[in-house]
Amino acid sequence: MNILLFLIPISLVMIGAAALLFAWAVKHGQFEDLDTPALDILRDDDAPLRERPTPTPPTEPDDAG
Numbered sequence: 785m786n787i788l789l790f791l792i793p794i795s796l797v798m799i800g801a802a803a804l805l806f807a808w809a810v811k812h813g814q815f816e817d818l819d820t821p822a823l824d825i826l827r828d829d830d831a832p833l834r835e836r837p838t839p840t841p842p843t844e845p846d847d848a849g
Contacts, residue, residue: 809815
């Protein structure tokens with residue numbers, strides 16, 4: 785029975801900590817956009833990264849000489 789005197793305050797502290805973490809998450813916008821991150825993985829990344837200059841073919845020496 786004495787264990788209840790120890791466990792009840794600990795449970796109240798844990799509930800308070802969970803409530804503070806939830807309030808912090810709501811305040812910092814963790815629950816504002818729940819749909820877009822799930823759909824980001826389905827998007828195609830076909831956009832070109834960056835145009836690279838085309839390499840010029842090596843010049844052949846003239847055979848006329």
